[in-house]
Amino acid sequence: MTSGAHTVRLPLTSEGPLDPPAPLKELRDRCPVATAVLPSGDTGAYLTRYEDVRQLLSDGRFSRPTAEDNAARIAPEGAGGVAAGGGSSLAIPLKGEGHQRWRRHLSKYFTAKRMRALHPRMTATAHLLVDRMLAGSRPADLKAAFGFPLPVYVICDLLGAPADDRDRFSHWSDSFLSVTRFTRQETETAHREFVSYMTDLVATKRAAPGDDLLSVLIAESAAEGEGMSDDELVATGMALLVAGHETTANMIVKMAAMLLSDRDRWERLLADRSLTRTTVDEALRYDANLGNFGTRRYLHEDAEIAGQTLPAGTTVFCDMSSANRDERAFADPDDMDLGRSPNPHLTFGAGPHSCLGQSLARTELQVTLEVLLDRVPTLRPAVPVAELEKIDGLSVGGLRALPVDW
Numbered sequence: 180m181t182s183g184a185h186t187v188r189l190p191l192t193s194e195g196p197l198d199p200p201a202p203l204k205e206l207r208d209r210c211p212v213a214t215a216v217l218p219s220g221d222t223g224a225y226l227t228r229y230e231d232v233r234q235l236l237s238d239g240r241f242s243r244p245t246a247e248d249n250a251a252r253i254a255p256e257g258a259g260g261v262a263a264g265g266g267s268s269l270a271i272p273l274k275g276e277g278h279q280r281w282r283r284h285l286s287k288y289f290t291a292k293r294m295r296a297l298h299p300r301m302t303a304t305a306h307l308l309v310d311r312m313l314a315g316s317r318p319a320d321l322k323a324a325f326g327f328p329l330p331v332y333v334i335c336d337l338l339g340a341p342a343d344d345r346d347r348f349s350h351w352s353d354s355f356l357s358v359t360r361f362t363r364q365e366t367e368t369a370h371r372e373f374v375s376y377m378t379d380l381v382a383t384k385r386a387a388p389g390d391d392l393l394s395v396l397i398a399e400s401a402a403e404g405e406g407m408s409d410d411e412l413v414a415t416g417m418a419l420l421v422a423g424h425e426t427t428a429n430m431i432v433k434m435a436a437m438l439l440s441d442r443d444r445w446e447r448l449l450a451d452r453s454l455t456r457t458t459v460d461e462a463l464r465y466d467a468n469l470g471n472f473g474t475r476r477y478l479h480e481d482a483e484i485a486g487q488t489l490p491a492g493t494t495v496f497c498d499m500s501s502a503n504r505d506e507r508a509f510a511d512p513d514d515m516d517l518g519r520s521p522n523p524h525l526t527f528g529a530g531p532h533s534c535l536g537q538s539l540a541r542t543e544l545q546v547t548l549e550v551l552l553d554r555v556p557t558l559r560p561a562v563p564v565a566e567l568e569k570i571d572g573l574s575v576g577g578l579r580a581l582p583v584d585w
């Protein structure tokens with residue numbers, strides 16, 4: 180693949196649950212285009228420098244691998260689930276003109292203004308979750324009590340589903356994402372129930388539109404003469420749940436762990452709330468555990484990266500956690516600086532596939548901080564940080580649980 184390149188076996192391991200894998204700095208310095216060997220045995224190119232990752236993700240010629248591509252597989256055949264499929268099982272175009280059209284319709288909804296408007300409702304939800312946590316037993320698991328439910332409740336609101344149905348959404352999302360906790364049959368049942376629920380919801384919105392995402396998509400796409408079909412709308416609901424739940428849930432928990440593991444950080448925020456906004460972006464940048472395999476791209480034609488030609492047919496793994504710690508792009512990258520600005524991290528990707536939900540995710544993370552700082556200023560980890568366990572997920576990096584006390 181790349182002559183004279185280092186070969187690394189993914190996933191890389193790290194010393195502590197919040198630390199970056201040790202070999203990354205050396206890879207950035209000596210071998211910015213390495214060869215990665217995946218658990219499946221397949222190989223790909225592995226990018227670790229900021230500029231290279233940004234360049235490749237911004238290159239409109241390349242997309243995530245689809246089922247038709249002969250791309251490197253992460254896991255051996257048979258393993259996986261919706262998350263492992265990278266969305267390829269959905270009725271949404273992943274590349275080309277169709278993808279751009281889908282993105283255009285969605286971005287009509289995901290405006291910063293609309294996301295700001297969701298703030299009060301999100302804050303109320305966060306308070307409700309903290310009420311429940313404080314009323315329960317101690318120590319509590321911040322992931323189960325807060326990090327996991329908040330984003331799924333938010334997506335439920337976004338789609339205009341009634342609040343009474345939130346826990347059903349949680350269950351469905353849980354069974355799409357967990358590869359191990361549910362049987363294949365349970366996952367298929369959850370999928371059927373979700374499709375049938377969403378089909379009814381779409382019919383309701385067509386008959387009586389509201390201010391929710393489905394109603395906006397129906398109206399905007401019709402106005403442009405490109406009306407989205409029920410199947411596309413249902414698949415969009417599913418895609419948002421898959422793209423926006425586990426990612427945000429894990430980030431809420433990792434952000435809390437990063438801040439609580441060093442009391443000075445938490446105290447600094449308590450003393451100066453104006454740091455909340457920059458803290459959210461710094462937590463997004465500092466996260467050393469964005470995922471074991473980075474963001475994938477399949478090369479349909481040759482690409483020039485770091486002075487090397489990567490041939491067509493290569494699957495490229497872009498390590499965003501490594502890019503975000505690249506000393507070529509950030510001063511003192513291994514310091515978590517709560518006031519860092521500007522902060523052009525790559526946690527939401529870049530270019531034509533960059534995260535559509537990023538304003539939403541930022542708002543959720545900000546609400547998390549505001550509500551936790553207000554309601555539980557004495558929050559602390561209930562176990563030593565070294566004992567926190569990472570999930571060895573196929574896609575999103577995270578912690579299994581975050582036991583907390585107050």
Ligand code: HEM
Pocket residue numbers: 236243282334418419420422423424426427430474475526527528529531532533534535536537539540
């Ligand atoms: C902290 C939380 C989140 C992180 C770290 C994150 C990260 C990402 C990344 C890295 C991508 C680009 C993938 C690629 O280039 O192949 C992406 C795409 C996407 N994200 Fe997020 N995301 C988060 C939250 C959300 C939320 C809350 C939503 C919506 C509910 C969302 C919706 C999407 C969608 C629809 C895409 C696909 C965009 C496209 O293919 O054009 N994400 N996200």
